[in-house]
Amino acid sequence: MTKPFRFGVVAPLRTDVPAWLDRARRIADSGYSTLLVPDFPLTQPAPGPMLATVAARTDLRVGTWVYASPLRPAWLTAWEAHSLSLLTGGRFEMGLGTGRPGIEDELRDKGIPGVPPPNGRLAQLRETVERLRELDGPDRHTPVAMAVFGPKARALAAEVADTVTLALGDQPRGEVELLTRDFRTTGNVELALAVPVIGDAVAPYMAPPDTDPAALRAADALTVLPDDPAAAAEEIQRRREEIGFSYFVFGADFAERFAPVVAELAGR
Template identity: 80%
Template structure:
């Protein structure tokens, strides 16, 4: 099934709070679907109050992009997600993953337990989703977005997620196409594509600041889009036609420039 386009923005707090709120309002006015915040403890406020703030001043959907599961117990993440889903009247999406590169050092710095092995991290995500569904009950459904790559993570996402994004780097177009096609054969979910690099600019908290943008361009990586909105529109349509991606996520610094992309494609 071809899903309609929608667009999200990862909007970390990089300014004073009033300026950040004004940015959230502009994002809403441009027609974006969702404002997302990263899960970077101490470098950002906690996701829940940030998202509650945005939901109170706009009609945007809001989401975590994405909760790093090793930072908190499964039941706590589920409770927070369910609470946000209720308080936003169904506008919250719980994004969750097993943790980004370097998370071992982050946990050590925060005097937290060491990162569990991959199979335990996947088990923790499974338990988080199970607890969330229990809290939601039969009359509520909080959408779950999972960031995955390996076969075991994909299998869990096919079973438990509503939205799936792949953890990509310099993976070339053909490899991503196979990945997306194979996954769509397993599950009818919304495929999201996070694009941290626009032109040669790397979005804060979406990729490492030292990301080799030239290497991404050379590999025809799917983590890059051209910075010309007209060219981006053509490429986004191609990625849905060839791979099934319909939910595209950009960094906040490009939200204004890509407003014509959102206007042209949202809902189509």
């Protein structure tokens, strides 16, 4: 079953607060569905206050892209997510993952003991979602977007997530089609695609700064789109038709340039 297009923007706070809020209002006015913030402690304010502030000033949905689960106990992440869902009138989406590359060193630097092994991180993801469902109770359902890659993580996401995004790099189109096959078969999960590279520009906090756009294009990777909006719109439609991606996430620096794409495709 084909899901309608929607579009999100990862918007870290890299300016003064008034300029960032002005950008959030422009994103809302351009028809985007969701404003998202990354989980990089101490490089910006905490995700919860940032998202609550945006939700109070716009009609955007808001979400984390994504909580790095090893940084907090499961109950704490669930409590914050439930609180944001309540305070935003159901406009919060909890993005959750096992942590970016190098998270082990970050945990040690912050004095967090006992870096969990991969299986322990998956157990923590499950526990976080279970705690969130307990807090939500029967009358609330906070959507969960899960960033995964390996087979065990994909199986967990198929079981507990509403939205799934693959933690992609330079994997070619054909490989991504295979990785998403099980999700397309069930048809219950929204497939999201984070696109950190537009043309030759790389979005901060969405991909490493040494990302090579030319190499991604040569590999036919799905983490890059052309910077021409018309060509991008055509490719976005192809990716839904062939693979099932319906939720596309860009960096904030591209939001205004791709506003015509959003105007053409959102909700279709």
